[in-house]
Amino acid sequence: MKQKGSITSAQEKMRGRIRSDIVQQIRKIVEATNGQAGAPIRVLQKVQQLVGYLPPEVLEAISREMRIPLSELYGITSFYSFFSMVPKGKYVVQVCMGTSCYVKGGQKILDALYKDFGLQPGGITPDGKFSLETVRCIGCCGLSPVLAIKEDVHRKVKPSQLKKILSAYR
Numbered sequence: 001m002k003q004k005g006s007i008t009s010a011q012e013k014m015r016g017r018i019r020s021d022i023v024q025q026i027r028k029i030v031e032a033t034n035g036q037a038g039a040p041i042r043v044l045q046k047v048q049q050l051v052g053y054l055p056p057e058v059l060e061a062i063s064r065e066m067r068i069p070l071s072e073l074y075g076i077t078s079f080y081s082f083f084s085m086v087p088k089g090k091y092v093v094q095v096c097m098g099t100s101c102y103v104k105g106g107q108k109i110l111d112a113l114y115k116d117f118g119l120q121p122g123g124i125t126p127d128g129k130f131s132l133e134t135v136r137c138i139g140c141c142g143l144s145p146v147l148a149i150k151e152d153v154h155r156k157v158k159p160s161q162l163k164k165i166l167s168a169y170r
């Protein structure tokens with residue numbers, strides 16, 4: 001099984017053009033879900049597991065194999081937050097930018113992540129370890145600003161703590 005969220009060899013080779021063995025696997029996935037309710041979502045989920053994310057060339061291949069409009073796949077991919085068109089890191093850093101976290105320094109956390117790790121929202125570190133997302137309120141407003149990595153919610157985060165926090169995941 002591919003490691004979810006990391007840059008895999010499949011992702012490496014995906015850049016530019018899609019590999020023929022990936023096309024074959026997409027074809028098998030499409031055949032296996034043929035006629036099932038919600039087939040496009042199932043196919044997108046399985047292909048994202050395979051590749052790690054859903055770049056345009058992969059969506060085009062799915063569109064061809066399923067014979068459905070590319071616009072429909074883009075619509076589904078952008079509607080559901082669990083689909084991603086960009087590679088995700090092994091660890092996804094989610095910085096809350098809900099009102100409370102924003103007021104209490106969420107932007108400073110984003111600034112420090114950019115300064116210290118080169119991470120911008122939607123971006124990924126060169127080693128593929130971390131990617132960054134912003135989220136809206138994860139329900140810990142009294143302890144803001146917060147950031148989440150996997151199931152861990154880090155509360156009252158100060159920019160100076162970020163190196164220590166992230167180093168625990170290396």
Ligand code: FES
Nearest residue numbers: 096098101138140
């Ligand atoms: S606004 Fe950040 S946890 Fe609610």
